[in-house]
Structure formats: structure tokens, C-alpha cells
Amino acid sequence: MQSVQRVFKVASRQAPIVQRTVQQRFNTTVASTVVKPKRSRWKTVKTVAAVGATGFVGLTFYGMYYHRHPTENPIPADPNKKTVVILGSGWASTSLLKSIDTNLYNVVIVSPRNYFLFTPLLPSCTVGTIDIRSLVEPIRFITRHKPNEVKVYEAECTDVDPEKKVITIVDNSEIKGESATSTIPYDYLVIGIGAQSQTFGIKGVEEYGCFLKEVWDAQKIRTKLMDCIETAAFPGQTPEEIERLLHMVVVGGGPTGIEYAAELHDFLVEDLTHWYPELAGKVKITLVEAMPNVLPAFSKQLIDYTESTFKEQHISILTKTAVKEVRAKEIIVQKGQDGEKEAIPYGLLVWATGNTTRPLIKKLMARYPDKQTIRRGLAVDDWLRMEGSQDIYVMGDASATKYAPTAQVAAQQGKYLARVFAQLHDVEQYEAEVEKAKTEEEKAKKMRRLQKAQNIKPFHYSHQGSLCYIGSDKAIADLPFGPGNLASGGVATFAFWRSAYISNLFSARNKWLVITDWTKKAFWGRDISRE
Ligand code: FAD
Ligand code: NAD
16 A cells, blocks of 8 residues: 555656546545456456467368368369469469469460479578478469469479560479470460579679578578588698688678678677587678668668678678679679779678569560560569560569569469459459340440459559568567558567468468568577588
């Protein structure tokens, strides 16, 4: 009671309005049964927690059940329906595949990898924070839940013949059968083959650098990283050689380079210091960026925050410095336009300087020299139809639009195209009904429906914000807020970053696996064995 009175006194000195409220509350507390409101609040909390827990358990079990029970007898392909061939199994294609109505079309999917990869968490796999298998979703886990049969071919599309409306596919995997090349006819072709890592033709990048785009890139980086460390521990190594082997260089200060450097830093601080105490202090991380600052797409205060956080983490950033050549053990860099060239020795080199078009896209561009004049991707109209064609659509990083090449854009484009195809189906149906109409009145009614279906809305992108992990459990976020932008950075943003990515993971299975990996890392640390 005394303590309550003391609180009341302090409150009354500080704020007269609060005083009345506290007094009323105090009086009530004394007069009636004191704990009653508290008890009912506790009851509410318990009920909410119980409902939440039941919901979570229920959803998890439903997720498991759904996952283990694909469609038993999917309806086979119907020759009377049109065929949509989708190229790729990345963000754009998987999003389209999930949303497309297979009752309306026969769907075929062609991709050299038989899975979807959740790229935003790929940098975490380079140091073992997350297991690579937790980020992939086999494409058949999606297609086999469709009511109609979807054909999946693990192959690379090497050519498109827009006149004959056929594509050529090749089995590029290690094991090949007697048939390794084939052709597939299409009514609509959707290209979602993404892009490949950019080298700008710089000598030595392909040979000595590691990209960070695919599953095998992350695996290669992890292997090489541990190899550098173990080699540095080999007896008789000179101090200069140890310094070189333990110098990890990242080229490109875009989000890929930043996130990789951040993950590497965490691995060094949280794990390597324990298991390689004699070497960990000698590991150096350097990020090389040609522009005056890193993360040009983020707001100024977040760029400054990232650069100062990197400084605290002892990650050196060399801005206005372009890599001109890559050699087996050193890179040649140039500061500014006319600066002196300098050699920087390295042990591991991660190359993250953005995207360039894949060979198939270049081939298609060459077929339409007048219409396809943008080098960074296939030009499309506002409905994502490839310029120069009526039945080829392009989405994601393979397309050249006004949007940045991101997963967000690709996923929204895939979903949008599923709606376009549903509407195109309606158009055809109403056209046939208009033809068959017996009276003028009926014809006018069908015409109105047809016109409505023909009014297909152009693609509209809704930006949900940009996130980037910067190390030491800190992230940055540029979020759309009203007419402006909300920039935030720090540990709370890191919690938001994690929850945003968990909620964006494609399946309940992936969510479960990633949460397990994070928990495993928190308790046991990361695995340091070389794969
Ligand atoms: P992809 O996802 O690259 O998929 C392309 C698909 O096409 C693949 O399945 C590939 O195997 C297949 N393919 C390739 N060639 C052929 C062929 N000839 N025939 C048939 N199939 C083919 N974006 C964000 O918005 N947020 C992020 O946090 C984010 N983090 C990222 C982190 C990393 C490390 C990287 C590399 C990228 C990140 N991105 C992020 C960008 C995002 O991953 C891409 O913009 C997105 O993957 C583009 O989707 P897509 O479907 O166009 O291509
Ligand atoms: P990027 O194009 O965003 O950045 C590449 C950087 O490399 C540029 O800043 C460029 O100036 C620099 N560069 C180019 N050549 C160089 C050279 N010779 N020497 C030194 N620096 C050089 O590439 P990215 O980071 O791979 O991202 C690709 C796309 O994926 C972007 O659209 C990005 O937004 C998206 N992405 C997003 C996230 C995220 O949101 N967290 C993460 C990764 C990628």
C-alpha cells in the first residue's frame, strides 16, 4: 500500500491529469475487490495465448497434412485447352505457377533447376547460419497440389521460335538419357529466366571470383572460406601468406555485397574466434565499391548508418574504387578515373556487381532488332507482353522495365500474369458466345461482357519497402510511409527483417526449417566443417 501511495505522490507531482486517474484508480482499488480487474486481464491474456497456440499448432498440422497429400489423380492435359509454357522456377515463375488456374490452361514448366530458391536469405548460407536445403522448395511440391496435371521438365530452354511457336529444351544435367534435346509447342510463352551475374568482361572474374546467385555459389563460397582458413593454419605459412589467405574481399557495394560482408563478419566474431583463436584476429574483410557510397538505392541516413556500422565491425570499405582485373591471388584496383592502379592480395573473392542478361535473352533480342533495343533485358509493354510479339510475356529480372530487378517485382509480375491469363480465357469464351448469340439483345449482352473482359489493366507495382542485413543483429529498412518514406536501422529493424522474411517464405515447411536453423545457430553456433 505504501509503495502505491509513493507512486501516487510522484505521479501527482509530475502530472495533475494523471493524478486524478491514479487517484480514482487507487480509490477503486481500496474500496472494492482489488485484484478483480487484474484477474480478468490475466484471463484475457491466457485466452488469447491459448487461441494463438491452438491456431499455430492447428496451422502447422494443416501445413504438414497439406504438404504430404498432393492431388491424387490430377486431371490430365486437355488438347482442347491452350498451353502456357513457363520458363524458369524463380520468383516470377513460381509466383505465376502458384496463382495460374490450371482448369483454364495446360501448363508446362521448364527450368534447369527443379526447385525454387529463396534468394533473400542466400547470403546466410555462405557461412552456415541457414542450411541451403531450408531455402529451396522443389517445384513439384507446388505443381502436384494443382488440380490439373502440370508438366515439369528439368531442362534449359536454348531457343525460341516465335513463328512456329515452339521452344527447344536441352537436358544440361550431369546424367543424360538417350533423349537430351526436345521441342515443346506453346500458345503462350512466359519467360521468367532471371539474369546472370555481371562481370563487365573484367579479366579473371569468372576464373577466380565467386558469384552469389545460386545454391552452388553459396556452397562454393563456404568451402573456399574454410579452405582459406585451414590453409592459413598449415605449418610453415609465412606471415604475408597468412595475411593474404585471410583477406576476404567483396566486390560490389549493392545489397548482395553488403549482406555477404555482414554475414561473414558475424561468422568471424561469433564462431571463428572460438575455434581458430590464433587466426581469427588476422581475418580482414574489405568491400570494394566503384561508386562514392554503398547501397545507392537506400536513403542517405541508412547509407551513413551502414558505413558507420561497418566501420565499428572493422569491415573496410573502399569507395570510388573499381576492380580492373582479377588474378589468382590479387586484384588490381583503381581509385577514381585516373588514380594509380594498385594490387590487393586476397584469399577469397566474392563478386557481387549486379546482373546481366542470359544468352537466351540475347538470342531473342537479336530476332527483334527494331523492337528490342534495351540491353539489360527484354523490352515489354505495360501488360508485360514482349515488344514485337503477341503471345510471349516476360517477367522478373529477364525483363527491362522501370522497376529494379528485385524479388518483390518478380513475384508481383508472376501473380499479375496469372490474372491476365484468366482474363484472356474469358475473352476467348465471350468471343465464342458473341458468335453463337441468336438474338441482337443476347449479342449486345455478350458484347458488354466481352468488352469488360478485354479491358485488361496494366501491371502496377506496389512497393513494400527495402530491407538489408548489415551484421551484428542489425538491419536497415526503407519503408513506404504515406507519401514519403520511413527509414529505420538497428536491432529492432533486424527483428522486423527476420519476421518479414519468415512470412515471405513460400511454404510452411521452409518457415519451419529456417526457424529451426536460427534456433540451432543460437544454441550451438555455426558448423565450421568444410564441405
Ligand atoms: P530468378 O529468381 O533468378 O529465377 C530464374 C529461373 O530461371 C531459375 O529457376 C533458373 O534456373 C531459370 N533459368 C535460367 N536459365 C533458364 C533457361 N535458359 N531456361 C529455363 N529456365 C532458366 N530481391 C528482393 O526483392 N529482396 C531481397 O532481399 C533480395 N535478396 C537477394 C539476395 C541475393 C543474394 C540475390 C542474388 C538476389 C536478391 N534479390 C532480392 C533479387 C531477387 O533474387 C531477384 O530479383 C529475383 O530472383 C528475380 O526473380 P526471377 O524470377 O526473375 O529470376
Ligand atoms: P547492384 O547492382 O545492386 O550493385 C552492384 C554494385 O557493384 C554497384 O554499386 C556497382 O557500383 C558496383 N560495381 C560494379 N562494378 C564494379 C567494379 N568493377 N568494382 C567495384 N564495384 C563495382 O547488385 P546486387 O547487390 O547484386 O543486387 C542486384 C539486384 O538484386 C538489385 O536490384 C538489388 O536491389 C537486389 N537485391 C536486393 C537485396 C535486398 O533487398 N536485401 C539483396 C540482394 C539483392
